[in-house]
Amino acid sequence: QVQLVQSGGEVKKPGASVKVSCKASGYTFNTYGISWVRQAPGQGLEWMGWISPYNGNTNYAQKLQGRVTMATDTSTSTAYMELRSLRSDDTAVYFCARDAEQWLALPYFDSWGQGTLLTVSS
Amino acid sequence: EIVLTESPGTLSLSPGERATLSCRASQSVSNDYLAWYQQKPGQAPRLLIYAASSRATGIPDRFRGSGSGTDFTLTISRLEPEDFAVYYCQQYGSAPFTFGPGTKVDI
Numbered sequence: 001q002v003q004l005v006q007s008g009g010e011v012k013k014p015g016a017s018v019k020v021s022c023k024a025s026g027y028t029f030n031t032y033g034i035s036w037v038r039q040a041p042g043q044g045l046e047w048m049g050w051i052s053p054y055n056g057n058t059n060y061a062q063k064l065q066g067r068v069t070m071a072t073d074t075s076t077s078t079a080y081m082e083l084r085s086l087r088s089d090d091t092a093v094y095f096c097a098r099d100a101e102q103w104l105a106l107p108y109f110d111s112w113g114q115g116t117l118l119t120v121s122s
Numbered sequence: 123e124i125v126l127t128e129s130p131g132t133l134s135l136s137p138g139e140r141a142t143l144s145c146r147a148s149q150s151v152s153n154d155y156l157a158w159y160q161q162k163p164g165q166a167p168r169l170l171i172y173a174a175s176s177r178a179t180g181i182p183d184r185f186r187g188s189g190s191g192t193d194f195t196l197t198i199s200r201l202e203p204e205d206f207a208v209y210y211c212q213q214y215g216s217a218p219f220t221f222g223p224g225t226k227v228d229i
Contacts, residue, residue: 035219045159045167045210045221061218062123095166100178108157108214110178112166 002026004096004113011119017084020116022096029077030054033099035107036070036081038092039115046092050099050107051079086120093117124149124213126222133227141198143225145211150191152215158187158196161224162207170209171196201227 007021022034036048049060053072060068069082079096094116097109125148135141145156154174159167169178171187174194184199198205206229211222 037221044223045161045212047212047219047221050217050219059217097166100169100172106155106214107219108155108169108172108212109159109167110169112168115166 002098002111004098004111006094006096006113006116009117009119011121012086013122014086014088014120016086016120017082018086018118019080019082020094020096020118022079022081022113024077024079024098027098028102029072030074031102033105033107034070034072034079035097035099035109036068037095037097037109039095040089040092043092047107048081048094050105052105053079083118086118088120091118091120123218124151124216124220126211126213126220128209128211128222128225130225131223133225134229135201135227136229137201137203139201141196141201141205141227143196143198143209143227145189145194145196145222147192147194147213151194151213154190154194155213155215156187156189156194157212157214158185159210159212160205160207161210167210198227 030053035050051070071080096113098111100110156174158171161167175187186197208224
């Protein structure tokens with residue numbers, strides 16, 4: 001069965017960087033896009049960006065441009081999301097999520113990681 | 123950017139009742155690429171509906187999606203105890219692929 005397993009929670013100071021991993025199993029990794037979605041405490045869902053493991057193409061939310069980088073390692077079926085210049089309002093649970101349809105680059109999601117809590121605090 | 127507005131913010135109902143959730147887009151959603159998710163506390167979202175009206179694998183037929191263009195609806199025909207949760211719509215027709223603010227269905 002499809003599984004996305006994320007790295008553990010992080011506590012960072014403002015201005016620092018964080019890198020969250022998402023290890024996929026149960027399917028052919030490079031045939032489905034991966035998005036990152038975050039959820040601030042008690043708030044809704046925010047799409048951060050998408051990456052194709054097949055060719056590395058990315059599409060980032062404009063508000064995060066310049067601060068976020070998404071990457072994949074097809075040899076280990078792992079996706080990564082790095083966020084830099086952290087601020088207190090980056091405190092959130094970060095989810096990786098797999099496109100529901102193979103190859104089509106339609107970012108709606110049938111499988112999700114368990115979430116990684118990032119706390120940004122001085 | 124397409125802004126999605128969900129209403130009502132909270133829906134207070136009882137098991138067995140019908141729930142009608144609305145999602146309105148600030149501009150037409152390309153190809154009616156509109157999905158609905160259910161989220162329970164401490165859990166990741168779960169895909170219910172895609173392409174406005176197609177049920178995802180394993181989703182009971184009491185969940186029905188409808189609508190097109192800018193107006194979409196999720197209907198839960200008879201609420202089961204496990205259906206009390208927050209529901210989000212998401213458009214994936216054009217980047218950025220935005221979510222609505224959510225509707226909480228509670229008892």
